[in-house]
Amino acid sequence: MSSTSLIFFGSQFCIYFGFIILKLGLIGNLSNLFVLFSTRTNPCSFLLWFASISNIITLLTGLLPRILSIGFSVDASSTSLTWCKSRWFLSYTSAFTSLTCICFASIDRYLVSCQYMQWHNRNKLKTAKLAILIATSVIMLTHIPFIVFYHIIQVNNSNDNVIYQCSGTNAAWTSYVNYFTRPMLGSIMPGTVLAVTGWRTYLNIKSRMLVHLGGTFQRGLTSMILLQSILIIIPVVPFSIIVIYQIATTSTNKTAYRLAQETMVFNIANILLYISYASNFYVYFFSAKSYRKELLRFVSHFVCCRSNRVEMRRM
Incomplete structure (x- = not known):
């Protein structure tokens, strides 16, 4: 496979698979905003609700511009200062905010699953x-x-x-982003937090057989977070491996084909x-019966309200 074929395959993958992720992600996160709104008084629900807002911003400022740039060579950031x-500020901050919310939610589930009541008392909406x-x-x-440091500059392309x-x-900020922000803050640290808290929560649940998790709703939230953590990791x-590889081979001379x-x-x-930012709704739907009930309740309420409006217009 030639270099041109590799580039073409990568661009086609970004277009088709990227648009699928974008469409499903926007639909799912918007659905989360409505479904979780009624349960936002629960700390974990509030964190997931806030994460959905961040996910929407991430998809619109991160994924959509990448699809347009790689797939169609349309890059508004090269013409608009x-x-x-x-764009970079919003995409990074929203992505990290979303990951932080999920990490906090995973910690929340761990606290709920602990057998010591003093840990339960730290699980409050105000704290979240x-x-x-x-x-x-x-x-x-x-x-x-x-x-501050991002500008539109002139560069020479491959031709x-x-x-x-x-x-x-x-240069210092670019190095910080490449060597610390992306591999550590965006990958290794949240992955480690989710893996550790998720595993500890699973062990607590297994040892206590879900007796003290406060009913179906709490169990549903725990299932949602555990599965969401896996799909993020x-x-x-x-x-993370690719980013670390790029850092390790920065000074290596590479052929055009390898590049x-x-x-x-x-x-x-x-x-x-x-x-990670598009799958939450579908994870919650398939993993928690309580979430499906909330979704059904919201849909029923929406249909009833719409029917009432139609009837009022006919009168």
Whole structure:
């Protein structure tokens, strides 16, 4: 397979599979906003509800521009300085906020599954809101350099033609993003937190046989988080490996064919990474009976309200 074929395959994968993830993700996360709204007084439900908002922003500012850029060579960030700066800021902050919410929700499930009541007392809505407020503020503040250091610059493409692209102009910040933010904050750290808390929660549930988890709703939330954690970790692992590989081979001389291979693999892994931000609704639907009941209740209420409006118009 030639370099051109590899690039073509990667772009086609981004177009078709990326649009599937985008469409299903937007539908699913919007559904979550309505379904989880009525249960947002529960700390875990509130965290999942807030994560859905972040997921929508991530899909629109991260996945959609990537599909357009790789698949159709349409990159608004190369022509609009405002979008150049805001796109990277929004995509990174929303993605990390979503991962943080899921990590907090996983910790919440661990606390609920513990046998000691003093741990249960820390599981409060006020605590969850405060944690999200602090975490979101820190995430936004630490990513302000995207707004400061990202500009539209001139570069030469593979054909030695001058093109414009949105890129970081500060070497220290670029190194920080490539060597720490993406591999550590975006992959290894959340994956580790979810793996550890998920495993500990599973052990607690197994040892206590779900006796003290507070009914069907709490058990449903626990099932949702455990399965969601698995679906986040699965795409994170290959992406982390690829990022670490790129860091380790930065100084290696590579042929055009090898670069095409690495670009294709990275683009595919990057697209698959967005499954973490698009799959939550479907995970919740299939893993928790309580969520399906809430969804059915919302749909029934929506249909009834719409029927009443139609009847009122006829009168």
